[in-house]
Amino acid sequence: MGDGDIDLIVDVAKNTNLYGVQETGKSIKATKEDIIDFLAINILMGVVVMPSYKDYWKTSYRYGKIADVMPIKRFQQIRRYSYVDAYPVESVKRFHKKSKGRIDVPCPQIVRHYNRHMGGVNLADMLIAWYRTIQDSVSEEKKIKKPATERPIDAIRYDAVDHWPEHTEYQRCKYCKKGQASTRCTKCNVHLCYVAKRNCFVAYRKH
Numbered sequence: 001m002g003d004g005d006i007d008l009i010v011d012v013a014k015n016t017n018l019y020g021v022q023e024t025g026k027s028i029k030a031t032k033e034d035i036i037d038f039l040a041i042n043i044l045m046g047v048v049v050m051p052s053y054k055d056y057w058k059t060s061y062r063y064g065k066i067a068d069v070m071p072i073k074r075f076q077q078i079r080r081y082s083y084v085d086a087y088p089v090e091s092v093k094r095f096h097k098k099s100k101g102r103i104d105v106p107c108p109q110i111v112r113h114y115n116r117h118m119g120g121v122n123l124a125d126m127l128i129a130w131y132r133t134i135q136d137s138v139s140e141e142k143k144i145k146k147p148a149t150e151r152p153i154d155a156i157r158y159d160a161v162d163h164w165p166e167h168t169e170y171q172r173c174k175y176c177k178k179g180q181a182s183t184r185c186t187k188c189n190v191h192l193c194y195v196a197k198r199n200c201f202v203a204y205r206k207h
Helices: 003-024 032-047 053-057 072-081 109-118 123-131 134-143
Strands: 090-096 101-107 165-172 180-185
Touching: 003 032, 003 072, 032 072, 053 072
Parallel strands: none
Antiparallel strands: 090 101, 165 180
16 A cells, blocks of 8 residues: 555544534544444445445344454444545646647645546555455355245135155254254244254144
């Protein structure tokens, strides 16, 4: 990470703290390390996608490469106040096609920051290289637990027709909620315990 990159991150942290003061009366004390982590988390969220950003911290879906980097409350705080002001707006010379000459155009501060610091390197590309998340994103995505299946309607659950057991990967039992079942009902599409001491596969259709 070059000096220009660090300067940009420092500017973002500074403006974020100033915005926090304007909104709440006190700084959120964001550091350049906080901003780097925050931006990297957002990039990784675009690689390993979940329905809500809060899911990365939930017990059932927890994704360590995000949850271990920053607590959710800190992420939400920076998310709320992260800011680079558009002001002051400066005038810069740009080529005008119709007049075929250079004219003054307004340039917000955020554009000036980008042009001054990035040197043609996109910030997202920089942070992806910094964290090296792409190479193992596919394998990590497979490890995320799938949402629980929906409960079948009672008309199907209790009809006693074609409820066949099928051996699959282990998931939590839909009936007792305690056991890890490798038996799935092909009709109800739910996992149920089917062992010597606990036959939830049968009990599920009686209660």
